[in-house]
Amino acid sequence: EAQVTQNPRYLITVTGKKLTVTCSQNMNHEYMSWYRQDPGLGLRQIYYSMNVEVTDKGDVPEGYKVSRKEKRNFPLILESPSPNQTSLYFCASQTSGPYNEQFFGPGTRLTVL
Amino acid sequence: TQLLEQSPQFLSIQEGENLTVYCNSSSVFSSLQWYRQEPGEGPVLLVTVVTGGEVKKLKRLTFQFGDARKDSSLHITAAQPGDTGLYLCAGVIAGGTSYGKLTFGQGTILTVHP
Numbered sequence: 001e002a003q004v005t006q007n008p009r010y011l012i013t014v015t016g017k018k019l020t021v022t023c024s025q026n027m028n029h030e031y032m033s034w035y036r037q038d039p040g041l042g043l044r045q046i047y048y049s050m051n052v053e054v055t056d057k058g059d060v061p062e063g064y065k066v067s068r069k070e071k072r073n074f075p076l077i078l079e080s081p082s083p084n085q086t087s088l089y090f091c092a093s094q095t096s097g098p099y100n101e102q103f104f105g106p107g108t109r110l111t112v113l
Numbered sequence: 114t115q116l117l118e119q120s121p122q123f124l125s126i127q128e129g130e131n132l133t134v135y136c137n138s139s140s141v142f143s144s145l146q147w148y149r150q151e152p153g154e155g156p157v158l159l160v161t162v163v164t165g166g167e168v169k170k171l172k173r174l175t176f177q178f179g180d181a182r183k184d185s186s187l188h189i190t191a192a193q194p195g196d197t198g199l200y201l202c203a204g205v206i207a208g209g210t211s212y213g214k215l216t217f218g219q220g221t222i223l224t225v226h227p
Contacts, residue, residue: 004155031213043156043201043217090155098163100144100205100213104155 006105023091031094119218136202
């Protein structure tokens, strides 16, 4: 089954404690993205990757890091989480043009105390 | 400034009613998609339109892409409680980034009461 998986689904942590949210896709897509979803602000792109070892900032990259060492995996790293990073996070992989269709993971609800 | 304006933001209707959600922009899009998201889950792709004036149907859902590729609409006929969810439009701006970055609308929260 074609899918995007994320772990963990729920995470409660404290300010400053480094964490990683994993993301994996089995569709052999080159493009992957991370989004955060907040009430009233919609989906905002954090980082994206066009291929292995190629990553770039999205609209709200501050406080986040990513890596793309393998095509299927695209982890999101919060080196020093802060309460304003409490949010619902989605990883997505994307087909190439012209359709550019995104397939989303189930989401990770992060709470930073 | 929101590149993709969705309206209405909230919609509460009775089962059996019809509804239309709009997605508008001043930008031209090379492709536009509609997603549906249920609580606790990620958005799920419903449809992609790429040709100006294109109309696609998915059971009781009808999607239309404007002739100028700047707007789109989602019409649901005889809404059912199972249609309840967040509906998102998203598009790739024509002539934008090479990899096809999606711009999302704010979403429409639809509630269909039995």
